[in-house]
Amino acid sequence: MQIFYTDEFVLPLPPGHRFPMEKYRLLREAVAAPGGVIGVRLGVPAPTSDGELRLVHTPGYLAAVIAGTLERRAARAIGFPWSPGMVERSRRSVGATVAAARAALDDGAGANLAGGTHHAFPDRGGGFCVFNDVAVATRILQREGRVRQVAVLDLDVHQGDGTAAIFRGDPSVFTVSVHGGANYPFRKEQSDLDLPLDDGAGDDAFLPAVARATEAAVEEGRPDLLFYIAGADPHEGDRLGRLAVTRGALARRDEWVVEACRSRGIPVAVVMGGGYGRDIRETVQIHLASVRAVAGLAGAPAG
Ligand SMILES: [Zn+2]
Numbered sequence: 160m161q162i163f164y165t166d167e168f169v170l171p172l173p174p175g176h177r178f179p180m181e182k183y184r185l186l187r188e189a190v191a192a193p194g195g196v197i198g199v200r201l202g203v204p205a206p207t208s209d210g211e212l213r214l215v216h217t218p219g220y221l222a223a224v225i226a227g228t229l230e231r232r233a234a235r236a237i238g239f240p241w242s243p244g245m246v247e248r249s250r251r252s253v254g255a256t257v258a259a260a261r262a263a264l265d266d267g268a269g270a271n272l273a274g275g276t277h278h279a280f281p282d283r284g285g286g287f288c289v290f291n292d293v294a295v296a297t298r299i300l301q302r303e304g305r306v307r308q309v310a311v312l313d314l315d316v317h318q319g320d321g322t323a324a325i326f327r328g329d330p331s332v333f334t335v336s337v338h339g340g341a342n343y344p345f346r347k348e349q350s351d352l353d354l355p356l357d358d359g360a361g362d363d364a365f366l367p368a369v370a371r372a373t374e375a376a377v378e379e380g381r382p383d384l385l386f387y388i389a390g391a392d393p394h395e396g397d398r399l400g401r402l403a404v405t406r407g408a409l410a411r412r413d414e415w416v417v418e419a420c421r422s423r424g425i426p427v428a429v430v431m432g433g434g435y436g437r438d439i440r441e442t443v444q445i446h447l448a449s450v451r452a453v454a455g456l457a458g459a460p461a462g
């Protein structure tokens with residue numbers, strides 16, 4: 160499986176910033192380590208062009224991000240200090256999802272070791288998301304005629320509000336989100352299917368929601384390509400997730416997504432989404448398990 164990473168493009172953060180930036184490097188190292196993920200080819204993606212970003216984002220927002228002229232409130236909503244490095248990292252992160260999606264169409268599966276920036280709207284970012292990688296990748300591949308129907312299966316603990324808003328009323332993209340109903344973002348958007356869970360829901364509530372979401376993504380979405388946002392933040396050890404889901408249940412989640420797609424020949428591009436474990440090594444292991452599960456699809460006949 161081809162796997163794309165962007166951790167060499169440094170997004171400078173002040174000391175003590177709450178975003179766990181180092182998880183991306185640790186994840187890449189874990190993937191490449193002996194016994195990490197078998198048969199992977201790691202690659203650095205090209206940056207996404209302005210023209211590609213404009214398939215989703217407004218010219219005004221894009222120009223303000225590039226020039227560092229976002230208003231203070233808009234910049235604070237994103238949560239990263241502006242720098243040229245932030246812009247480059249954000250472009251590469253979208254590029255990695257585009258490359259992972261192309262790899263999925265060629266090989267059955269592809270991965271971005273970052274991405275899942277689902278809180279980005281056409282005209283604003285939020286929650287550590289600058290550009291909406293999955294939305295931009297979808298529009299690029301639709302424009303090229305490589306896909307018609309796309310499904311976004313968002314199993315990060317936070318609702319994919321930007322993605323839902325971008326594709327609302329678009330019958331070519333089916334959006335599904337399983338998330339903490341009381342968690343960020345506090346104003347939810349409407350996906351094609353939303354399955355909100357209570358704080359502390361645990362495996363017994365999480366797994367049936369995952370099963371239903373996965374079924375809907377493949378059966379109602381009828382996708383030519385499925386984006387799987389495999390957030391590590393539903394985990395019980397997460398600082399922000401509050402869902403109290405175990406490692407075992409997250410592994411079953413990954414298996415179910417893979418099985419649903421394997422049996423129907425649907426290519427999968429997996430992106431990582433959030434993960435804010437009190438123990439960062441645990442977050443990395445959860446992401447690694449998701450990548451490994453999806454890698455099992457690579458080489459399968461796609462389509
Ligand atoms: Zn999240």
